[in-house]
Amino acid sequence: MTRSARRTRRTRRMLQVAGAGAAALLALSACSSSDSDSGSDSAKTGSSDSSSPKLSGEVTVFAAASLKESFTTLGKEFEKAHPGTKVTFSFGGSDALAASITGGAPADVFASASPKTMKIVTDAGDASGAPATFVRNQLEIATLPGNPHKVSSLKDLTNSDLKVVLCDKAVPCGAAAQKALDASKLKLTPVSYEEDVKAALNKVVLKEADAAVVYKTDVKAAGDKVEGVEFPESADAINDYPIAQLKDSKNAEAAKAFIALVRSADGQKVLTGAGFLKP
Incomplete structure (x- = not known):
């Protein structure tokens, strides 16, 4: 073998070794990058889960x-x-x-x-x-089932023959009722002021009163135990x-x-x- 041929073979061998080393380094780098991304994703998932603690x-x-x-x-x-x-x-x-x-x-x-x-x-x-x-919430008049006294307006409640109850003026339903009465320039003397809207409604349910000024929601919740009568002045006293x-x-x-x-x-x-x- 001539000196020139030996030199050529040695050069090829060195290039092959260098190529193999570069490939190995690239593979290691790719694995490292993949592991890093995977770890980052895991961290994100973990932090997301921990942000919503279980309630008890x-x-x-x-x-x-x-x-x-x-x-x-x-x-x-x-x-x-x-x-x-x-x-x-x-x-x-x-x-x-x-x-x-x-x-x-x-x-x-x-x-x-x-x-x-x-x-x-x-x-x-x-x-x-x-x-x-x-x-x-908006006010409504609760009357006895069938509305036997034919109540059709807030003014009708001023009839002295009717037993009417209101919420105490200190509670929101009482304050709203007073606001509606003031807007209508009406004066109403109830037979009692009740501590909350359920107590006022219950007077009608038990037939201890003929009517009460309560919320629409309470009339609806009472079902057929009372009858509701809307009145326009309630629009001025929405809570x-x-x-x-x-x-x-x-x-x-x-x-x-x-x-x-x-x-x-x-x-x-x-x-x-x-x-x-x-x-």
Whole structure:
């Protein structure tokens, strides 16, 4: 073999070795990049999962009496969607509930029948964040089944032969009724003022009164136990309903989730189905 041929063969061998080494380095680099991307994806997935903690424990909701039926339904839906949770309600006049909260009663959520009563809580610094209006409600006259006294207007309630009850003026339904009466320049002397809208309605259900000024939602919830009579002045006394998480909530994540349900499309469907107006 000539010196020139040996030199050519040696050169080819060196090129083959160099090519093999480069291929190996490329393969290692590709594996490293793939492993890195995979790890990054795993980290992203893990962080996404950890951002939605499982809810558990009790959620205490103070809510206006007129919300009883719809909130009870939403409470059951919430517990079904979040096994391990329990929603406990305290329904009543918004003013009494607000006083309880500012007095230190433990609760996670407050749903009021008026901004005025919610303001009692926010002014005391007991709300966490700004309240949000989630529904509205309008007044209606509840009469005995069949409307035997032929009540057809707010003015008819001034008839001295009728036993009429109103909500106390301190609670939202009473304040709204007074606003409607003032707008109509009517004076009405009820046989009693009741502590909340359910108590006023119950007087008619028990036939202890001939009529009561309550919310449309309460008339609807009572079914055939009463008959509803609309009156135009009610349009001047529509109440906004605000909801807020409370500052001293012991189950903040669940409280936020319950409020989210109330304001969601599913929550609004339940509420409008009960007769509430959209915010």
